[in-house]
Amino acid sequence: METRLSATATPRNQTAPHRSSKSYGFSRRSLGVELTSRLGCTPGQLTAVRIPTNRGIPKPRNITEQVDPEHIALIVKKEWKLSYVTPLYQFGHTQLQSYSRQLAAFLAAEKQQGVAVEVGQELGFKVVFTAVLGLAETDDDAETVLIQIHSKSAFAAEGEAAKLTWSGWLSCVSGDVEYLRSMPPDFTCLPLFGASGAESLTTLVKSWFERTFDCYFGPLAINSTNLEWLAALWTGCHPDTNIRYLKLAWTIPAQPPLDVSYTVHPQDAWELWNSIRQESGLRDTVDIEEVSCFIKGLESHLFRHFRIYLSAGTLTKVSTTLGSAHQDGKIRITSSDMMTSVLALLTECALLKMPV
Amino acid sequence: MDDSTKQVLRQIIRRIPLNKLQNMLSKWEHLSKKQLRSLEFTQPKWLLCDNLLSICEENDLSMKHVTELEIIYRIDHPAQGSWNVCQLIDPEEEAVTADLLHFKQLFKAHLRGLISHVSVKTKKHEDGAIWIRIAWGDNFTQPNHLKPTYVVHHLQTPYVFVSGLTMKHKPLLHQALVLSAHYGGIKDVHLSGRCLTALRDLLMRQYKQVFPVKHPRLLLERSPLPSNPNIQMEHAKHAENRLQMAAEAFGEGILPKLETAVYKLETRFRENGNGMLGRREEPFRGVVKFASSNLLESLKYCVSSGMASAPVTPLLSSITQKGRNYFVITDKGPGASHTPGPNI
Amino acid sequence: MSLLKPLNKLPELNTANVLLVENEELFQKKLADAIVLLENNVNVIVRLARSLPLPLESRPRIDLVVFIVHLNSEQSLLSAEASLKHLDSSYFLGKVCFLVTGARCGTLPYERLTSLKKLAATLNSPLLMTEDRTTEGVNTVAQRVLAVLRVAAGLVPMATGLYLSSLTRCTVPTDPDWQNQD
Numbered sequence: 001m002e003t004r005l006s007a008t009a010t011p012r013n014q015t016a017p018h019r020s021s022k023s024y025g026f027s028r029r030s031l032g033v034e035l036t037s038r039l040g041c042t043p044g045q046l047t048a049v050r051i052p053t054n055r056g057i058p059k060p061r062n063i064t065e066q067v068d069p070e071h072i073a074l075i076v077k078k079e080w081k082l083s084y085v086t087p088l089y090q091f092g093h094t095q096l097q098s099y100s101r102q103l104a105a106f107l108a109a110e111k112q113q114g115v116a117v118e119v120g121q122e123l124g125f126k127v128v129f130t131a132v133l134g135l136a137e138t139d140d141d142a143e144t145v146l147i148q149i150h151s152k153s154a155f156a157a158e159g160e161a162a163k164l165t166w167s168g169w170l171s172c173v174s175g176d177v178e179y180l181r182s183m184p185p186d187f188t189c190l191p192l193f194g195a196s197g198a199e200s201l202t203t204l205v206k207s208w209f210e211r212t213f214d215c216y217f218g219p220l221a222i223n224s225t226n227l228e229w230l231a232a233l234w235t236g237c238h239p240d241t242n243i244r245y246l247k248l249a250w251t252i253p254a255q256p257p258l259d260v261s262y263t264v265h266p267q268d269a270w271e272l273w274n275s276i277r278q279e280s281g282l283r284d285t286v287d288i289e290e291v292s293c294f295i296k297g298l299e300s301h302l303f304r305h306f307r308i309y310l311s312a313g314t315l316t317k318v319s320t321t322l323g324s325a326h327q328d329g330k331i332r333i334t335s336s337d338m339m340t341s342v343l344a345l346l347t348e349c350a351l352l353k354m355p356v
Numbered sequence: 357m358d359d360s361t362k363q364v365l366r367q368i369i370r371r372i373p374l375n376k377l378q379n380m381l382s383k384w385e386h387l388s389k390k391q392l393r394s395l396e397f398t399q400p401k402w403l404l405c406d407n408l409l410s411i412c413e414e415n416d417l418s419m420k421h422v423t424e425l426e427i428i429y430r431i432d433h434p435a436q437g438s439w440n441v442c443q444l445i446d447p448e449e450e451a452v453t454a455d456l457l458h459f460k461q462l463f464k465a466h467l468r469g470l471i472s473h474v475s476v477k478t479k480k481h482e483d484g485a486i487w488i489r490i491a492w493g494d495n496f497t498q499p500n501h502l503k504p505t506y507v508v509h510h511l512q513t514p515y516v517f518v519s520g521l522t523m524k525h526k527p528l529l530h531q532a533l534v535l536s537a538h539y540g541g542i543k544d545v546h547l548s549g550r551c552l553t554a555l556r557d558l559l560m561r562q563y564k565q566v567f568p569v570k571h572p573r574l575l576l577e578r579s580p581l582p583s584n585p586n587i588q589m590e591h592a593k594h595a596e597n598r599l600q601m602a603a604e605a606f607g608e609g610i611l612p613k614l615e616t617a618v619y620k621l622e623t624r625f626r627e628n629g630n631g632m633l634g635r636r637e638e639p640f641r642g643v644v645k646f647a648s649s650n651l652l653e654s655l656k657y658c659v660s661s662g663m664a665s666a667p668v669t670p671l672l673s674s675i676t677q678k679g680r681n682y683f684v685i686t687d688k689g690p691g692a693s694h695t696p697g698p699n700i
Numbered sequence: 701m702s703l704l705k706p707l708n709k710l711p712e713l714n715t716a717n718v719l720l721v722e723n724e725e726l727f728q729k730k731l732a733d734a735i736v737l738l739e740n741n742v743n744v745i746v747r748l749a750r751s752l753p754l755p756l757e758s759r760p761r762i763d764l765v766v767f768i769v770h771l772n773s774e775q776s777l778l779s780a781e782a783s784l785k786h787l788d789s790s791y792f793l794g795k796v797c798f799l800v801t802g803a804r805c806g807t808l809p810y811e812r813l814t815s816l817k818k819l820a821a822t823l824n825s826p827l828l829m830t831e832d833r834t835t836e837g838v839n840t841v842a843q844r845v846l847a848v849l850r851v852a853a854g855l856v857p858m859a860t861g862l863y864l865s866s867l868t869r870c871t872v873p874t875d876p877d878w879q880n881q882d
Contacts, residue, residue, distance in 0.1 A: 051810060221807035252663060253773075258646060258654035265641035272625065272640070275633050288811075297625075297632050302644060304626045305619070305671055305685065311774035312663040312724075314807075327807055352810075587732045590719075590749040590759075661725070662750060663775075 051352065054285040058233055058341035059240075066134035072336045074146060074167065075132075080194030081202070082220040082329040084350040085170060087187040088213035093143060096129035099212075103127045106208045107149070107201070126150040126162055137173050137340060140180040142188050144171040149201060166197030168205060174344035176351050191350035192343065193217060194331070220329045220350055224315040225288070229345060230325050231318040232291045234338070236277075238270035241335060243320035248298065252313035260310065262302060266320075272297055361419045362409055364501045368426045369405045371436070377404075380432070384425045386417055420477070423501060427479050427489050430506060434552040437519045441547040441555055444514040444533065446540025454511055454538060456486060462536035463488065470528045475499040485510045492525050505529065508552065514539070515559055517552055546682035554612035559679045563612055566603035598666060602659035605668040606676055611652040617681040619644045619671065624687055639687065652676065702753045705788040706795050709761035715743045716853035717760050718845065722768035723750055723779035727801065727832045731768070734842035742855055744846070751779050752786035763853035764795050764861075766845060768830075771802040771812050781819065794861025795852050796825045798870075799841060801832040820870035827870040 064072060104127040111125075132144040146169045150162035170190035172180075180189055195202040206217045222230075235246055246269040252258040276290050276297070299310045316327040323333040323342060331346070333339050372380055378397050381387055391411050395404060412422075430436060444451075464476050473493030481487055488507040491499035505525065508517040516533055530542045549555050557563050589595070625633045625640035633640070648654035655672055658664040664672075675681055718735070720728040725748070732746040747762065765787060770776040780798075787796065798820050803813055820827040828844055831837025848868075852861040 219806065223807055223809040225809040225811055252654070252658060254648070254654040254657040254661070254663065256649045256654055258648045258651075258658065261645045261647070263643045263645075268625075268640045268642070271636070272633055279632075293632075301625055301640065303665075305621065305623070305669065306644070306664070307666075307669045307672075308658055308664040309775050311778060312776075314772060584733065584736045586736045586744060587729075587746045587748065590747050590754050593755065594750070595725075662723070 052348070053288045055229070056285055057236065058338065061337060061340075063134065063336055063340060067132060068134075071130065071132045071146060072339070074148070075169065076333055076336055076339070078167070078196045079330055079332045080169075080196050082222075082331060082346065082350075083193040083195070083206070083217045084191055084220045084353040085193045085209070085217050086215045086355060087183060087189045087191075088170075088209070088215050090186050091188040091190075091213050093131050093145070096131060096145070100127045100129045102212070103129075103147070103149075103205065103208050107204055110204050124152050124162065132169070132171075135171065135173060135340065135343070137344065138175075138177060140177050141172045141175055142190050144169055144173075145190065147205065149197070149205075166195070166201040166205070168193065168195040168197070168202070171343055171347065173340055173347050175347050179351060179354065189354075191354060192220070192347050218353060220346075220353065222325050222327055222329055222331070222346070222349060224327070225292075226345060226349055227315050227318045227325055227327065228291050228295045229288075230323075230342065231320075232273060232286065232294050233341060233345070234318075234320040234322045235266075235269050235273045235294070236286075237322060237338060238266050241322065241337060242266060243269075243322055245320060247317075247319045248295070248315060249317040250310050250313045251316050252308065252310070258313075260302075260308070260313070262298065264298065269298075357409075357413050357417065360498075360501065361417075361422055364419065365409060365412065365422045365425075366405055367502055368422065368429065369401065369408065372429055374401060374404075376429075376433075380425065380429050381408075383428050383432075386415060386421050386424075387411060391415075419475075419501060423475075423477050423489060423491070423504070424479075426504070427477060427487060430489075431479065431481055431487055434508075435550045438548050438550055439508075439517045439519045439552050439555055440521070441545045441559065442516045442518060442530070442533075442542050443545045444516065444537055444539035444542050447514070448538040448540065450538040452512065456480060456511060459486065459509075459511060459536055463532055466532040466535045467528065470532060471495075473497065473499055475501070481508075483510075490525075490529070492522075507533075509533070509537070510556075511537075513560070515545075515556070516542070517555060546680040548681065549614045549616070551613040551615075554614055558612040558614065558676065563607045564609040565607050566600070568604055595660075598662060599660050601666055601668055602656045605659065605673040606652045606656040611650065611656065613649075614651040614675070614681055615647060615649070617646045617651055617672075617675055618683070620682075620684045622684065622686045651681075702756065702786070703788045704752060704754065704762065704765070704786060704791070706761065706763070706791050711761055711763075711854065712743075714855070715745065715760070716764075716849050716855060717745045717747065717762045718764045718766060718849050719747045719749060719754075719762045720766050720768060721749050721752060721780065721783055723776050724770060724773065725750060726770075727768055727830075730832070730838050731799075731842060731845070734838045735846055738839070738842050739846055742850065742853075744849070752783035764797065764845075764849045765791060766797050766799060768799045768801070769816055771800060771808050771816075772805060774812065777812060777816060784819075784823070792823050792825060794863070794865035796823065797845070797848055798825060798827040799830045799845075800827060801830045803829050804831075817870055818872060821872045824865060824869045826865060826868040 104125045107125045107127070126149070128148045128150070130146045130148070132146050135144040136142065147167065148164055149166040151165045152160070152162045171192045171194070172190050173192075175189060175191065183189055193206075195205070209215055210217065231246060231248060234243055237243060243266045245266055246264045247261060248264075249259060249261040252260060273294050276293050277286075280287065280290055295315070302308070302310060314327065318325055319332075322335040322338050323331065325331045325342075331342070333342055369377070374397065378392075378395075381395070382392060391414075395407060395411075397404065399407075460478050463478075467474055467476060467490070471492070472495055475491040475493075477489045479487045479489075485508050488509070490505045490507065491501045491503075492505065493499040503520065505521045506519045507529065509515070518529070521529060534540070534542050545559070547555055547559070621642045621644060622639040624638075625636060646655070652675070655664070655675075659666070659668055671683065671685065674683065720732060722728040728748045732748060735746055736744060745760070747759070767780045767783065768776075769780050798816065800813070800816060802808065817827060826848070828841060830841045832841075848861075848864065850856050851859045851864045854860070
């Protein structure tokens, strides 16, 4: 269980759609309902997926034994722009070849219409859908699907191989078991979508998915709480893999906006994290309090020097050599060891956006 | 015109935006009016560049002329790279009376004495500053005109602004500067930024400064007052104090445009209560970087809006007071928490 | 520490005093202008403050304290929490209300709104979601604040702040999970 980042405390209740009230360590996302009914405010998104307040300690592990290293190589090191995707209707992992043909045809047709693309740029498309087996952590997770688009530019020489111009993936790692099990039979939940490549192609791929599988794509932001989780998660790995640095970046809403970045020496960052962990008795799980204590500690160290309230602004980016994450939903995972942990965290963010 | 000259010209043309090109070429004064008129500035740049190259070939222009175009453009648009500032120290008697021509000759001679292949070009700017373009080579290679170093110096001031200098050439330049300007030494002042005039204004205090006064009534007039008599400010006095403090630390009106300030922290971990890392003696290492399109303006806003707590820490006010934006902070010394930084 | 008390001064005739507390001082002026413009029958006086306690000066009785919290800044919430300590407990009988801005923004941590809601619920005070970017939004919230203010200042016959707040106060969802918290 330790290797799983989330859902350690989720009751593994097969049938009952209602949670047992004994579950702990979760807080329900607050809903603006009780007030809205009386004063006519707009309610927020309704969801029954809960936000974990503690997680198992992620252990870096070598996933190359389970997952094809070539597939991992395609996912690491690129910067991905994240979106959330609502469950796909009648999506089948056995149909990937047919999807490849359909998407290629769709792209070619859309390009010829001249919608939202540069004229004469890409004419022929080769689309490859691949199932990345082994990334799923539980039996309820659907296997990750990788999409690659190769295209040839109009000016390419005869016989020149088509270049990889766009890639993307749909994933679900350690998704909330209860939510996944409550899914009607025809739906596949792959809530996390990452895209890397031309924006115009991303839009086209999204619209093909939306038409074919009756789903919806929305931008996935990584809020400061999750950025803090990632910072702690990466820092905790330092004894196993050198993180080189821990960099936190804030934006303060001054006029003009002020960017503050703090690059912490990796050993010192780890010692601070470790001292917080020691204090709370080195349990198997990490509490949100410990994570925020860590970030607050760094913030107040800076405050003592510069007397600027960083909490007046927002944490926008965290990075180490293991990866980076930006508030606007851009991530980079450089180490395959931590890939499942990070994907699990992001899956959770995406699931919070799912309709109930 | 040889190939390297053509290459340099192409690079210069590539850097100049199309809408400024015509103006630059006419300032350059190496094309006849007729030739200038024959150029079509609506053409794509590569085509325009080809046409220009053939005209230059016709006029038999050399590297010397081509680099002149670059220097003209750079003087007009100094914000093309990062500028570092050095300060000449221990002036000799001649330093006060040095004149431009003399300095130019000495500088060229000294630099050529230090390194065999070097190309130096100077130009006097309208504001009295001397602009020096240096293309470095070494004992076996010709000067590389694609990566020149720019040096700007106002005679009679100790400050020298340098852009595009590599570590390798730093000692050579410094030695040549010290000798030709009649100073005893040179040091880095740890100030850098893209805007040359801002760096100069900051060092020479050419911005509106505000000094502590007993009755800061003047500021009150500037603070926005409520439009309606039924609206009352409870914290008007506090707001006024913050404005005064912000102005005292960072100045007033249009502030010099600095982009960054970097602090290397090597202080003990300090944090309110909790005793995290409490017994740790070693410094907690890290680098803090503040960045903004106008840093002083942003910091001033932070103080005046209350996003920074009063009073302004000496770490931030040192940017204006000491005229530098790179600091190394250690715990050494009682009271003063920052010491001069080492060489970057 | 000087506590702000609601009943240590007599009310003035046909006058209502509202105190807008906002750490950022970005929205309060806009809101104050809107409130003053909207009300014609009653003499409404809006006082603007960054935080409590207020400077030691004489001021009329304050009928309603409004805390403006911007969800995009943690500092905003922290400052409001700190200010609350300087209010006399009798203010929480219908003379306090919270305004929240930015709840629509997708990049915010959900925990912030949750903790604010818990805060408002434990203090039996209403929490109003506000749109601060549009004139329409500002006017709407000005109207709401005025409605609460009129009652809190005793200008509406047969209604009291306590009565109104029992209807409008923020409540936590009646969810088994929620009650297991803390």
